[in-house]
Amino acid sequence: QVQLQQWGAGLLKPSETLSLICAVYGGSFSGYYWSWIRQSPGKGLEWIGEIDHRGRTNYNPSLKSRVTISVDTSKKQFSLNLNSVTAADTAIYYCARELLVARGAFDYWGQGTPVTVSS
């Protein structure tokens, strides 16, 4: 059974860097894209970006200048860094697995990490 477990700081001040990690338990790490998605009341679900096991990334242009997604295949983990956060980055952040052969098929999700940005 595949499980995605995520963690990271939940309260940040403006201009700080959001850092989250997602660990994958069970299943292969290769053959998938690993994504970060966030959900806020004002903007619904928003795709942040993705990475594969080789480290190839794709980012949402709206966040690209502030986002870095990286992977540690030895630990079966991938991480999200979002710098210069503002209140607009307040959201629940999810990690998710996407099938390589069926793009958009986000078949496993983390439990979500609420992140609040406030001074």
Added chain:
Amino acid sequence: VLTQTPLSSPVTLGQPASISCRSSQSLVHSDGNTYLSWLQQRPGQPIRLLIYKISNRFSGVPDRFSGSGAGTDFTLKISRVEADDVGVYYCVQATQFPRTFGQGTKVEIK
């Protein structure tokens, strides 16, 4: 842009429900596939994949859920709504970058 209708759908138990997802552009990929999926978010539960590539039911998803459509217009149908189906349903496209989601449709019991 993906536009879902309705945004709220009160349904009687045992009755069908239908959710529309309309894209502002064709979702047919250059490889011939259409990468349109449906997700379910129930209160207190992880987000769940229901349907991928328009009409493929994911493993373990009951057959009362079905997806259809082509090009820019897609539909998720629940043939007989059960209490367990209460939640918010999202369409998501992965034909183009960035991936985008519909606004969500809340299914509730009348």
